Structure formats: structure tokens, C-alpha cells
Amino acid sequence: MRWLRDNWIDALIFAVFAVTVVGIVLFLTGVNPFKARTPAPAPAPQVERPRPQAPAAAPEAPAQPEEETAPVTVVPLLPEAPEPQAPAEPARPEPAQPAAARPATPAAPAPAQPAENPTGIFRVSVGAFGNPLNALALAEQLEAQGYPVRLEPVGRVTRVVVGPYDNRADAERAAAQLAKYEPQVYRGDTPPPAGRYLQVGAFKRLDSARAVVAKLREEGDWPVVLNYRQPWLKVWVGPVDDAEVAGWKARLEALGFEVVEVR
Structure with missing residues (x-):
């Protein structure tokens, strides 16, 4: 305490x-140590709500006697009249365009109507053979049946043709009779054969040419074709190139044939 008095x-x-x-x-x-503390609010007391109870069943009302009802007359309702509609306005014609503005459309040509039975020259091709003996056999068979037959050289094959007929109907009828040969009807005459040939015989009977054709095929397998226009059946060798004509002609004459050059 002395210290406090001395050093106060x-x-x-x-x-x-x-x-x-x-x-x-x-x-x-x-x-702030001088501020009074606010006490925490006390929790609100919880009030227990009463649970709803199911209502008691109401007493059943006494059954009342049914009252007699008068019959009800059903009156049909008339359909409502349709509302009047305004008349449709007539379509206004579009103004005509000038001729220069419209694209020029060429008129389609009318299709040509084919003739029901055209006339002319009609023929029926019934086969083409590299072996002239087969063409000769078919020609003999058809000619024996009464068909007009021709043999035409086409390159190195011989074509068998039936005809001519004056109209397509007759040609079609002949083709139907020769259906097993798969015939083809064509119009017009066959053009002359192109190229150069060497003729080694001409006969009036078809069977007369058989020996000549067989000899040529045995003696070097020459390219033989037949040209038959009644009454002559001509045996040709070719076509032959221009440079080989002289050599072929000499060899055929050596076999005993009279050779005539044909074009």
C-alpha cells in the first residue's frame, strides 16, 4: 500500500x-458490455386440434308412393332453316395476254394411222443356214407343201424365204402356219447380194444341185451359198476378195467346174 501511495x-x-x-x-x-440482453422468445404452445369424426348416418327417409305421371307427347323438332348464303361472285376472266408474251407451242402432229391391211410385196423369212444342204432340204420340204420358196445368199449364209404375198394379212397367215421355224415377216424385196461370187452351176431342179454342193464341201470346204429364183437354182462360191478371184477361179476349174464371175 505504501507503493500505491508513493506511485499513485x-x-x-x-x-x-x-x-x-x-x-x-x-x-x-x-x-457493447452495457447493452441489456434480449431474452429468447418462448416457444408458442401447440394447440391440439380435435380430429373430425365421421357424421352419423342419416336415417333413411320413408319410401313415398310413386306418383302416376301423365304420358309425355314427343313433338319432333323441325330442322332449322339454313341461313341464306351470299351468292358466289362470278369468276373474273383474266385479261388476255398479248400474243408476244405467250410461248409458241407447236401443234403435235397427228399420229399416223396404220393401214389395216397394207398391200405391196411381203415375204416371210423362215431360216438362215451356213450349211447350204440344210437350206436346200428345207426349201424342198416347203415347196412340196405348196409354198412359194426362194433361196437368198446373205454373205456366206443362205436364207430360206417364203413369198411373195400381195398383202400383210396373207404373209401373217403363212407365218402362223410356219410358227415352228420362228418366222419373220418383212416388206419389200431383198436387195441384191453384196460382194463378188463365183458361180459353178445352175439347175432347174433343187435336188440336182445336191451333188455339186456336197463335192465343193468335200474338196476344201468352200464357202457355198444358193441363189434360187424360180426356175433356176444357182450355186455360188463366195463372197471372194478381188485379189483372190483369179486364184479361186483357177482352183475351181481344176476341180472340173465351169466358173462364171457374178457381182
């Missing part, structure tokens, strides 16, 4: 300093 000034300064420091700290932290 220092103690007072220290106390003031300590109070100042504590006040600064409380100011910075936002703590």
Missing part, C-alpha cells in the same frame, strides 16, 4: 491506458 500517479496512468485499450478492442469487435 503511475497506477492511475496505467489504469487509464488499460481502460482505453479495452475500449478500443470492444469498439473494433462491436461488443
Whole structure:
């Protein structure tokens, strides 16, 4: 206590300093020691609600006697009259365009109507053979049946033709009779054979040419074709190139044939 009496000034300064420091700290932290604390609100008491009870069943009302009802007459309803509609406006004709603006459309040509039975020269091709003996046999068979037959050289094959007929109907009828040969009807005459041939015989009977054809095929397998226009059946060799005509002609004459050059 003596020290306090002797140093009371220092103690007072220290106390003031300590109070100042504590006040600064409380100011910075936002703590007010002199503010009264607000007591926490007490929780509201929970009121127990009464549970709803099922309503008691109402007593059944006594049954009332049924009242007699008068018969109801059903009156049919008339359909409502349709509302009048405004008359449709007539279509306005579009203004005609000038002739220069419209694209020129060429008129389609009328299809040509084929004639029901055209006339002319009609023939029926019934086969083409590389072996002239087969063509000769078919020609003999058809001629024996009364068909007009021709043999035409086409390159190195011989074509068998039936005809001519004056109209397509007759040609079609002949083709139907020769259906097993898969015939083809064509119009017009056959053009003359192209190329150069060497004729080695001419006969009036078809069977007379058989020996000549067989000999030529045995003596070097010459390209033989037949040209039959009644009454003559001509045996030709070819076609032959121009450079080989002389050589072929000499060889055929050596076999005993009279050779005539044909074009």
C-alpha cells in the first residue's frame, strides 16, 4: 500500500491506458458490455386440434308412393332453316395476254394411222443356214407343201424365204402356219447380194444341185451359198476378195467346174 501511495500517479496512468485499450478492442469487435440482453422468445404452445369424426348416418327417409305421371307427347323438332348464303361472285376472266408474251407451242402432229391391211410385196423369212444342204432340204420340204420358196445368199449364209404375198394379212397367215421355224415377216424385196461370187452351176431342179454342193464341201470346204429364183437354182462360191478371184477361179476349174464371175 505504501507503493500505491508513493506511485499513485503511475497506477492511475496505467489504469487509464488499460481502460482505453479495452475500449478500443470492444469498439473494433462491436461488443457493447452495457447493452441489456434480449431474452429468447418462448416457444408458442401447440394447440391440439380435435380430429373430425365421421357424421352419423342419416336415417333413411320413408319410401313415398310413386306418383302416376301423365304420358309425355314427343313433338319432333323441325330442322332449322339454313341461313341464306351470299351468292358466289362470278369468276373474273383474266385479261388476255398479248400474243408476244405467250410461248409458241407447236401443234403435235397427228399420229399416223396404220393401214389395216397394207398391200405391196411381203415375204416371210423362215431360216438362215451356213450349211447350204440344210437350206436346200428345207426349201424342198416347203415347196412340196405348196409354198412359194426362194433361196437368198446373205454373205456366206443362205436364207430360206417364203413369198411373195400381195398383202400383210396373207404373209401373217403363212407365218402362223410356219410358227415352228420362228418366222419373220418383212416388206419389200431383198436387195441384191453384196460382194463378188463365183458361180459353178445352175439347175432347174433343187435336188440336182445336191451333188455339186456336197463335192465343193468335200474338196476344201468352200464357202457355198444358193441363189434360187424360180426356175433356176444357182450355186455360188463366195463372197471372194478381188485379189483372190483369179486364184479361186483357177482352183475351181481344176476341180472340173465351169466358173462364171457374178457381182
